[in-house]
Amino acid sequence: MSDVFDREPDDPVRVLDVSGELVGDRPDLSDDELLALYRHMRLARHFDERAVNLQRQGRMGTYPPLAGQEAAQVASAMALEPRDWIAPSYREHAAVHVHGLSLSDILLYWMGHGAGGWRADVNVLPAAVPIATQVPHTTGLALASKLRGDDAVACAYFGDGATSEGDFHEGLNVAGVFDVPAVFVCNNNGWAISVPRERQTASPTLAGKAAAYGIDGVQVDGMDPLATYAVMRAAVEKAREPGDRPRPTLIEAVQYRFGAHTTADDPTVYRDEAEVEAWRERDPIPRLERFLRETGRLDDDRIDAVEASVREQVSEAIERAENTARPAPDAMFADVYADIPPELGEQRAHLHRLRDRYGDDAFLRD
Amino acid sequence: MSTDTDTQNLTLVQAVRDGLRTEMQRDDDVIVLGEDVAKNGGVFRATEGLYEEFGDDRVIDTPLAESGIVGTSIGMAAYGLRPVPEIQFMGFIYPAFDQIVSHAARLRTRTRGRFTCPMVVRAPYGGGIRAPEHHSESKEAFFVHEPGLKVVIPSTPADTKGLLASAIRDPDPVVFLEPKLIYRAFREDVPTGDHTVPLGEAAVRREGSDVSVYTWGAMTRPTMEAAGTLAEDGVDCEVIDLRTLSPLDRETIVDSFEKTGRAAVVHEAPRTGGLGGEITAILQEEALLYQEAPIERITGFDTPVPLYALEDYYLPSPTRIEDGIREVVDF
Ligand SMILES: Cc1ncc(C[n+]2csc(CCOP(=O)(O)OP(=O)(O)O)c2C)c(N)n1
Numbered sequence: 014m015s016d017v018f019d020r021e022p023d024d025p026v027r028v029l030d031v032s033g034e035l036v037g038d039r040p041d042l043s044d045d046e047l048l049a050l051y052r053h054m055r056l057a058r059h060f061d062e063r064a065v066n067l068q069r070q071g072r073m074g075t076y077p078p079l080a081g082q083e084a085a086q087v088a089s090a091m092a093l094e095p096r097d098w099i100a101p102s103y104r105e106h107a108a109v110h111v112h113g114l115s116l117s118d119i120l121l122y123w124m125g126h127g128a129g130g131w132r133a134d135v136n137v138l139p140a141a142v143p144i145a146t147q148v149p150h151t152t153g154l155a156l157a158s159k160l161r162g163d164d165a166v167a168c169a170y171f172g173d174g175a176t177s178e179g180d181f182h183e184g185l186n187v188a189g190v191f192d193v194p195a196v197f198v199c200n201n202n203g204w205a206i207s208v209p210r211e212r213q214t215a216s217p218t219l220a221g222k223a224a225a226y227g228i229d230g231v232q233v234d235g236m237d238p239l240a241t242y243a244v245m246r247a248a249v250e251k252a253r254e255p256g257d258r259p260r261p262t263l264i265e266a267v268q269y270r271f272g273a274h275t276t277a278d279d280p281t282v283y284r285d286e287a288e289v290e291a292w293r294e295r296d297p298i299p300r301l302e303r304f305l306r307e308t309g310r311l312d313d314d315r316i317d318a319v320e321a322s323v324r325e326q327v328s329e330a331i332e333r334a335e336n337t338a339r340p341a342p343d344a345m346f347a348d349v350y351a352d353i354p355p356e357l358g359e360q361r362a363h364l365h366r367l368r369d370r371y372g373d374d375a376f377l378r379d
Numbered sequence: 380m381s382t383d384t385d386t387q388n389l390t391l392v393q394a395v396r397d398g399l400r401t402e403m404q405r406d407d408d409v410i411v412l413g414e415d416v417a418k419n420g421g422v423f424r425a426t427e428g429l430y431e432e433f434g435d436d437r438v439i440d441t442p443l444a445e446s447g448i449v450g451t452s453i454g455m456a457a458y459g460l461r462p463v464p465e466i467q468f469m470g471f472i473y474p475a476f477d478q479i480v481s482h483a484a485r486l487r488t489r490t491r492g493r494f495t496c497p498m499v500v501r502a503p504y505g506g507g508i509r510a511p512e513h514h515s516e517s518k519e520a521f522f523v524h525e526p527g528l529k530v531v532i533p534s535t536p537a538d539t540k541g542l543l544a545s546a547i548r549d550p551d552p553v554v555f556l557e558p559k560l561i562y563r564a565f566r567e568d569v570p571t572g573d574h575t576v577p578l579g580e581a582a583v584r585r586e587g588s589d590v591s592v593y594t595w596g597a598m599t600r601p602t603m604e605a606a607g608t609l610a611e612d613g614v615d616c617e618v619i620d621l622r623t624l625s626p627l628d629r630e631t632i633v634d635s636f637e638k639t640g641r642a643a644v645v646h647e648a649p650r651t652g653g654l655g656g657e658i659t660a661i662l663q664e665e666a667l668l669y670q671e672a673p674i675e676r677i678t679g680f681d682t683p684v685p686l687y688a689l690e691d692y693y694l695p696s697p698t699r700i701e702d703g704i705r706e707v708v709d710f
Binding site for chain 1: 414446
């Protein structure tokens with residue numbers, strides 16, 4: 014564990030090289046766990062492709078794709094226990110799925126449906142759309158766990174752009190002062206919409222920012238699933254049992270997102286296609302696939318079986334989400350407060366009367 | 380109003396760009412900054428081409444930090460420049476709220492005029508585009524409530540250019556909110572070159588004698604549509620587009636009410652604490668004796684803007700506006 018943290022912030026942890034060769038210490042994962050890691054990454058990739066298509070077909074609203082970031086999300090979330098917490102950004106579909114949200118829960122949210130994006134029995138906060146706001150929430154979750162004497166760890170996910178917001182700095186600072194059981198995972202994909210990482214901060218690394226808050230900062234190859242798992246696992250264990258190190262950790266997972274920022278964005282305006290191609294070499298999926306093949310854990314038949322099962326799972330999730338009844342307008346008023354205040358009750362009744370009088374078509378714009 | 384004879388047929392978002400460009404050509408001190416405004420030309424393309432024309436000293440891509448963007452702009456303004464920071468969506472203005480209300484708004488007061496803050500904070504606002512959470516807010520009332528700020532919301536391309544130019548030339552900080560629902564909904568002839576529309580003056584979009592309907596921004600169009608339908612039934616609406624929400628054009632507001640004796644206010648912001656209440660209070664204070672019916676507020680609900688499956692029910696629709704106006708005229 015100590016060599017994970019006792020290193021320079023610009024010395025990223027690597028376990029698999031781009032061709033899938035082992036170049037570091039293989040983390041302690043069983044064959045089943047390694048295959049689960051692979052299966053979840055394939056699932057995330059296929060889910061993402063279908064989600065982008067749904068948006069293009071007008072069956073879903075704006076969607077933020079993740080392809081390229083599967084290792085960072087899946088491997089890190091696999092290092093958490095169900096009692097741990099995730100405070101995600103809007104792009105962590107794979108991480109929150111691994112932690113327990115169903116794919117249809119996730120789709121529903123992007124289909125504009127308030128019943129999606131969360132689940133009562135899963136420790137995942139709703140996606141934070143305003144950038145970096147989930148960072149101090151994570152500190153709060155972790156502080157609460159510590160005050161209660163529980164051993165739950167709280168994990169925030171956010172992008173490189175988020176490290177410029179005040180909330181990032183305030184959240185990490187408070188986490189350091191109270192030495193809370195938190196892991197802050199920065200998915201550094203090199204871009205915040207059109208702004209490249211070099212124009213986001215003059216710091217040589219994002220991991221290095223941890224020093225300002227007296228906590229550990231570590232850089233990892235975020236497209237290397239085994240390295241990501243190893244680093245996350247070490248950070249989570251340290252959060253639970255700090256020993257003589259600070260509990261909180263800032264992980265900078267260096268990676269690349271192949272697609273657009275969201276389906277509303279056109280990266281060709283600011284990003285060079287050659288850059289995308291160069292990063293495809295580091296695609297985490299073939300990389301793990303090669304390792305698993307070489308070590309005899311995977312063959313063509315098993316890959317075909319994975320392919321078939323992820324297709325089926327995603328199709329079923331889409332069907333379930335699309336067959337979920339559209340919310341009734343009352344849903345808009347239902348959970349604003351625990352008890353609906355009189356004025357809001359009157360507004361709800363007013364909308365009822367208008368719908369009775371004019372019919373729903375008078376409200377719907379397309 | 381100063382106008383040129385030449386015009387260009389522009390959408391509202393093109394008028395934003397034309398307004399910025401014209402002011403940047405006029406005055407070297409005008410600087411555009413914000414997230415994705417330079418190379419990307421803004422996520423709505425409102426600043427497209429400015430970076431190419433004016434270079435990276437005048438059109439600046441900033442780190443992702445609203446408080447940093449606006450706070451930096453305050454310093455630049457105090458130094459003598461005229462920064463025009465963009466906040467990508469109004470729902471993301473809150474990190475900068477502290478800077479806007481605690482410092483931009485009161486720099487003049489606190490220094491008895493020695494330092495001022497001639498800055499225009501631009502942000503697209505409002506719902507109806509099926510955007511994700513926090514991309515649909517209409518929270519103009521927060522800023523109207525802050526002394527020292529001006530708040531402007533245009534509803535047509537020509538006004539957009541003219542009001543933006545006036546805002547940039549204004550010696551005080553202005554929050555300039557752009558109705559993104561109608562960024563590309565229609566075109567209009569907009570004067571080329573120098574064109575200003577004074578701040579603080581409402582526009583009468585439709586003259587009428589039965590009821591005064593006050594609105595602004597994206598709600599102006601459904602309000603006009605409702606007024607058109609009502610006209611077929613012999614109800615003659617006067618539609619007033621406030622354009623500047625702070626300072627309010629009390630004279631136009633009151634004059635119209637004195638003529639019609641009836642009023643409705645249409646806004647998409649939540650009802651409680653929204654500007655509809657302020658307009659109603661002005662009418663009570665200044666024209667109570669002209670009043671012939673209760674004043675109706677047709678507004679968004681006191682709920683967060685729902686995700687898009689229910690968004691249409693949240694925004695006042697032409698039918699809802701028409702219904703509300705009928706309440707007033709049938710009283
Ligand atoms: C406070 C705030 N400002 C602006 C935005 C608009 N916005 C959404 S995503 C984004 C870039 C985020 O970049 P990064 O943090 O690197 O995450 P990525 O999306 O690249 O994963 C911006 C500017 C926002 N959502 N919240």
